[in-house]
Amino acid sequence: MTGVHLFGLAGAALVGCGVYGLLMAPGALGRILAFNILGGGVFLIFGVVARRGAGAGFGADPVPQALVITGIVVAFCATALAAALLVRLSAVDAEVARDGEKEKET
């Protein structure tokens, strides 16, 4: 088994785990993590494609590496946005619950 096979299979396994997590995870945080695992799998597969030299026929193709870096930046931004939304949502929910309790008391 060469490195290409090993990393290719690992990437496929990560993609599988990520898709399963996105569909089945109960909470939003679980889904955000699953999205990151899925993204990691895709980037790993992209790396394997680069290693194989892709269609260009080079020994190692540099283009996918540049694309993977861009992809990682985008995925990071997406995770940050999702996490910010989640934090804000839980803050608002806590506020609503507190107001509800106050109304009960009075």
Place this chain on the structure above:
Amino acid sequence: MSALLVLAITAPLLGLVPLLLLGPRTGERAALGMLAVNVAITAGIAERVAQGGRALGYAVGGFAPPLGVGLRADGFAAAMMLMAALVLLFTGLFAMTGPGDMTRKVNARGSAGMPSTFFILLLSLACALNLAFLAQDLFTLYVALELLTFAAVPLVCLEGKAGQLSAALTYLLFALFGSVLYLLGVVLIYGLFGTLDIAHLAGLMAHGAGGWTAAAALALMSAGLMAKAALFPLHLWLPPAHSGAPPAASAVLSAVVIKAPLFLLVRLWSDLAPLPLAQVAGPVFAVCGAAAIVFCGVVALAQERLKLLIAYSTAAQIGYLCLMFPLAASSDGPWSALAWTGGTLHLVSHALSKAAMFLAAGLIAETMGHDRLSGLGGVGRLAPVSVAAFGLGGLSLMGLPPSGGFVAKVMLLTSALQQGSWWIATVVLVGGLLAGGYVLRVVVIALQHPDSDLPDVRECRWRALIALALAFGAMLVGFMPLSPLPFLEIGRPLTWESVLP
């Protein structure tokens, strides 16, 4: 080489500078000015494409594809860009702070005077949409789609209420799932062909290269785009997100944001995929589209809130475009061209009419203080112009003449009947009836004699006129001749020859 293409992407971003430096009031005016400039640029591109009869191209940095990244505007892209720019400008005008809004504090009521964040997002949307329509590189398109998502998600939760935040989070998760699937498809394509330029890929694929892996890659990319476009059965995020947002935001989300992934879906299957593969995939899309039209149409009929009704109607109307795929992929020349024109006109007229309807619904809700259908009896007396805009926009959804929806549906219907796809023709007609049901239900309620005394308020007249102008735009599309539009065929099939020096 045409520098206009680069300007279309960079100009909206320049509008951000005054917004960030000069404060909300001046910045808002500058942002609106930039949206007007955006309309001028896209109109210029459309005019040049029509004059020259061929696509415009630009190689970024002087590196021609496949080495570099190319921008290219053909008739289809130019038409979509102009439509999107117009809708963005009109919603920007609708959202701007009116005379006296600063003191009257109407912000709490929802629609009037959006915060300056809204204009930042509007300009980002303009940039992302233009990039999505112009880019010819699959990875650049991925970046454009992500930019679009990042600008659209905050629009959903501008007011920061709990319901809006959870709708925005669901939307973001669906969109991210979609973009990762799309990216996986792009990776497979790159692994097969070593290039991501659509024109080169189309040439390589036409010779049957790629086989099953290419088909799987296209399927993954399509599934991702379907999640982003809220195509049935991946539409679950759309109704809460689009109905919860402030009216001006709902209008851009429903009218133009979901059109970019749909546009790319058409690009993928009409320009990139080889014809035999497109003929296999076409019926699958048509079945999804038919299910969307019937299922979401019925659900829209059952809605109790005006904005949710319009949001479900968006999910239903997306289906019409998908009916186009099997019709346009047939080898029957003139009838497939007619279906193609019909699908595109439907995209344009739906964008204009849906923007008008969401803005009108926002004004109705602002006047009455709520948007429950049962309590809207007699609202036509308080907000006559808004109800008229809603009704005229609905005319296009129903497919009654004179409206863009009528022309588009007649084209789809004719093409379906001529090609013997009777079930597509039936779905087109049933969808029209369902749309008639939910639009007329609202109009009838609005024109009823009011049950109780109406509040003593009036609609905001100049905002209502903006909604009415958009509805008239949707009607104007209805005066197109009932034949394939040559403008949309300009620049197809995709090639860089004679576009770049």
